[in-house]
Amino acid sequence: MTHSDPISRLAQQIGERLQGASHAPEEIQRNVQSMLRGAVDRLELVSREDFDILMDVLQRTRSRVETLEKQVADLEARLDGGELPDHGARSERDSFEEAPEEDAGAGEVSAGGDDTTS
Known part of the structure; x- marks a missing residue:
């Protein structure tokens, strides 16, 4: 020792x-x-070395979170301002909400319990 x-x-x-x-x-x-x-x-x-390593990881993580928060705020501001992303495709939510009901009535069961689609 x-x-x-x-x-x-x-x-x-x-x-x-x-x-x-x-x-x-x-x-x-x-x-x-x-x-x-x-x-x-x-x-x-914990050892000082482990503490210093964890502090470094924490600082990098905090920096990354701040960057991501700014990106989210920018995207929200763009959406609130009426700007849409230039992806050329609609979002899944928009597609789902505007999709026609193609299968309306398909698979319905009659009062007698039989499937009417046969």
């Missing part, structure tokens, strides 16, 4: 302060270090 590890440093400092209380400061240091590691593990902390 390196001395740059904060948990190791803290455990070492506690062990040094408890030297007078016991003949085995190394054992106390190991026990304290083990307890601290267990406590930190239960906190489910």
Whole structure:
């Protein structure tokens, strides 16, 4: 273990302060270090590297969402202004609403329960 590890440093400092209380400061240091590691593990902390990576992903995602929100607002403004997209085709909704009822009456059942389309 390196001395740059904060948990190791803290455990070492506690062990040094408890030297007078016991003949085995190394054992106390190991026990304290083990307890601290267990406590930190239960906190489910992430490393700084993982945090930085997630922040980068979040910033890119936020930027993309803002871009998409602007595109949606522009499209809504175009539709409200009467402009239609130049796709050359009607939307499915427009086609559905204006479609004639080709199958009107097809498959109806007579009062006797027989299919009248036979």
